[in-house]
Amino acid sequence: MERNRPAAPTPLADVTLIGRHTQQRAVVVKAFIRAEGFVGAQALHNRLAADGSPVGLSTVYRTLTALADAGRADMVRDTSGERLFRYRPGPDHRHYLLCTECGLSRPVDSGPVEDWADTIARTSGFANVRHTVELSEVCPDCGRQRATAEHR
Amino acid sequence: MERNRPAAPTPLADVTLIGRHTQQRAVVVKAFIRAEGFVGAQALHNRLAADGSPVGLSTVYRTLTALADAGRADMVRDTSGERLFRYRPGPDHRHYLLCTECGLSRPVDSGPVEDWADTIARTSGFANVRHTVELSEVCPDCGRQRATAEHR
C-alpha cells in the first residue's frame, strides 16, 4: 500500500492544505477520512484513543474546523447542537440525508435547492447568501427495525 | 391598558396551548410576539428584565421550547450554536433569510425547496424526512454600512 504516486488519491495531501504538517494532523485526517460519514469531534477523539493514537481533543477540534474552513469538510449540527463533520473529497458543495437513528448519511441531488438559493440571492437584495440544508429522517434499515419493535 | 375584551386577536390564546395559564407565560409569550423576528432565549430574558417583568431564565427557556414543540415557533441555530426562536402566527412552515449582522429576518418563498424535499422523501426510501434550511447573509442595510466602513 501507499506507493509513491505523484499526488493523486493521497489523503494526506489534505494535511498540507491546512498549515504545517504534523503527525497528529496526519492521524486525525486519516481517521476522519476513514470514518466515511458525519462524525463529531469527540467521537473522533475517542476513536483515536481507542486505536492507540492519542491526540489532544483541542487538536482534533482545530483540525476539523481547519478542514471545514478550507472547504474540505461539511459541517452540520446535531439536533442536540453538537457539530458533526464529514470529509468532502471533491470540491462540490453537497447536501445529505442523515439518519437520526444510526447516523448513516447519503448524498442527495441538490441541484434544485442550489438553484433556489441562487434565485433568492439574486432577488432579495441581500448580499453573500449562504445556505445550510439538513434533511433528517430514519433510513430504511432503522425504519424496518423500528416497525418490528413496535409489533411486539 | 388591558381592557377586558372577549377573546379575539388575543395573542394569549397561545398561552393556553401549552399547559397551564400563568402570568409568567403570558408575559413571555407577549414579549416573544412583540419581538417580531428571531430572538434568543437569553435576549428575551434580558428584554423582560429591562421592561420590569423579571421572569426566570428557566421559564423563558421552557416557554420557548414548549411553543416550538407545539409548532407555534420556528427554531434555527446561530452560527455560534445559539438557538433563535421566531413566533409563527399561522400554521405554515416557512423559511427565512437571516442577516448575520443585525438579525433582521425576512420570509422567503420556499415552494421549490418544499417540492424538492418531498421528492427526496418519496424517492429515497427514507421515512419521515424532515428538513431544515437556513439562509444567512448580510441584509441590504448592513451591506451598505459595511461598504462605507471599508472605504474609510
Added chain:
DNA sequence: CGCTAGATGGGAATGATTTTCAGATCAATG
C-alpha cells in the same frame, strides 16, 4: 545543526441549555 513561528495538549474557562427541588400558584371541587 540552530532557530523560531507555528503546533500541541490538558486543564481551566466559557456559555448556552438543562436539571433540581423547595416553595408558590393554579383550577377543579367540596
Added chain:
DNA sequence: CATTGATCTGAAAATCATTCCCATCTAGCG
C-alpha cells in the same frame, strides 16, 4: 370561600460541547 393535589416557577447547581491559555514541543528553513 377553603381545600388540595397537580403543575409551575426560579435560583442555583449541573451538563456538556467547545474554546482558551500557556508551557512545552517540533517542523522546516537557513
